[in-house]
Amino acid sequence: MHGVRACKNADTGADPPALVRRHRRQRLSRFPHFPSYFAVADHGVPEQLISSAFEQQRRFFALPLEQKMQIAADSKYRGYTPMAEETLDPSRSRAGDSHEGLYFGRDIPADSEEAKLPLHGPNQWPSEELVPGYRAATEAYKAEVERVGFRVLRLLGLGLGLGPDHFLPYFSRPMLFLRPLHYSAQQSDEAAGLYAAGAHSDYGMLTFLKTDGVPGLQICTDGATWRDVPPIEGAFIVNLGDMLCRWTNGVYRSTLHRVINSSGRERYSMPFFFEPDFDARVDALPQFLEGREPRFPPTTAGGHLLERYHATHAGYGKAAGTDDDASAATAAA
Numbered sequence: 001m002h003g004v005r006a007c008k009n010a011d012t013g014a015d016p017p018a019l020v021r022r023h024r025r026q027r028l029s030r031f032p033h034f035p036s037y038f039a040v041a042d043h044g045v046p047e048q049l050i051s052s053a054f055e056q057q058r059r060f061f062a063l064p065l066e067q068k069m070q071i072a073a074d075s076k077y078r079g080y081t082p083m084a085e086e087t088l089d090p091s092r093s094r095a096g097d098s099h100e101g102l103y104f105g106r107d108i109p110a111d112s113e114e115a116k117l118p119l120h121g122p123n124q125w126p127s128e129e130l131v132p133g134y135r136a137a138t139e140a141y142k143a144e145v146e147r148v149g150f151r152v153l154r155l156l157g158l159g160l161g162l163g164p165d166h167f168l169p170y171f172s173r174p175m176l177f178l179r180p181l182h183y184s185a186q187q188s189d190e191a192a193g194l195y196a197a198g199a200h201s202d203y204g205m206l207t208f209l210k211t212d213g214v215p216g217l218q219i220c221t222d223g224a225t226w227r228d229v230p231p232i233e234g235a236f237i238v239n240l241g242d243m244l245c246r247w248t249n250g251v252y253r254s255t256l257h258r259v260i261n262s263s264g265r266e267r268y269s270m271p272f273f274f275e276p277d278f279d280a281r282v283d284a285l286p287q288f289l290e291g292r293e294p295r296f297p298p299t300t301a302g303g304h305l306l307e308r309y310h311a312t313h314a315g316y317g318k319a320a321g322t323d324d325d326a327s328a329a330t331a332a333a
């Protein structure tokens with residue numbers, strides 16, 4: 001694991017968004033050396049598996065809209081979300097973000113007890129006739145990143161002096177979402193509130209990101225400056241998510257990031273969201289409370305995730321069967 005330092009082309013022109021301002025207030029000078037993101041190299045995921053997963057995403061997203069809509073995100077939010085359905089920074093955006101995507105989680109049989117939880121259920125796959133080999137390539141890739149996720153989870157426990165298995169009980173029925181994304185060629189325009197992906201931090205524990213090499217990802221670690229994150233050949237970019245931030249009482253920061261299209265090129269990426277169990281209760285570890293107040297109220301991974309989905313996904317909660325998600329979230333929190 002290496003710290004990622006090679007961020008260039010600082011864009012200091014724009015006002016920091018509300019989220020940045022909030023992060024600036026939360027900045028901790030006591031622990032200046034902790035990362036908010038890093039890269040994982042030598043992860044053992046075969047390059048060929050990664051490239052064939054990307055190739056399959058290109059084939060899927062190239063389909064006509066009505067064919068993609070055959071697997072439109074269902075009441076569990078598994079499946080396809082069309083262009084501009086997501087607005088990651090509603091405080092700044094004037095239109096939905098210029099990407100379309102797919103959500104695949106842990107495949108959970110519809111008749112199981114677990115499928116009663118929001119966001120838990122069977123995946124929806126494009127048919128074999130439409131995109132031959134899609135499911136096999138995507139599932140093979142997802143399984144490999146999952147393996148990397150558990151390995152890094154152990155390293156996090158070790159790094160915190162808690163032992164490699166510390167977090168495992170919170171990941172017994174984890175929420176593991178692969179989210180292939182396709183960004184349109186539309187150029188972003190901050191003044192007009194047009195983003196490829198608006199500023200946000202990720203909601204779970206860790207996000208393992210692969211991109212097709214087209215630039216666009218930017219990160220803000222100092223509360224003011226957006227810096228490009230250049231793709232690193234062969235490596236995953238790993239963002240720390242909100243749950244890890246809460247466990248460490250804000251010392252490990254969940255990275256504020258966004259995607260800006262300045263090139264007018266299309267872009268493909270595959271974030272993998274590695275998140276605790278839906279009902280995992282997340283509050284600060286004792287070692288981060290010595291002499292300090294808790295910075296966040298206790299929450300659950302599922303409660304937080306649902307709150308974010310409601311705020312950022314136009315379609316979430318609208319599909320039949322999701323009406324009771326808000327009460328499930330409240331109950332879980």
Ligand SMILES: O=C(O)CCC(=O)C(=O)O
Pocket residue numbers: 179181197202209211217257258259269270271
């Ligand atoms: O596409 C990317 O590079 C980042 C995507 C992202 O931040 C997200 O989906 O949460």
Ligand SMILES: [Fe+2]
Pocket residue numbers: 200201202207257
């Ligand atoms: Fe993200």
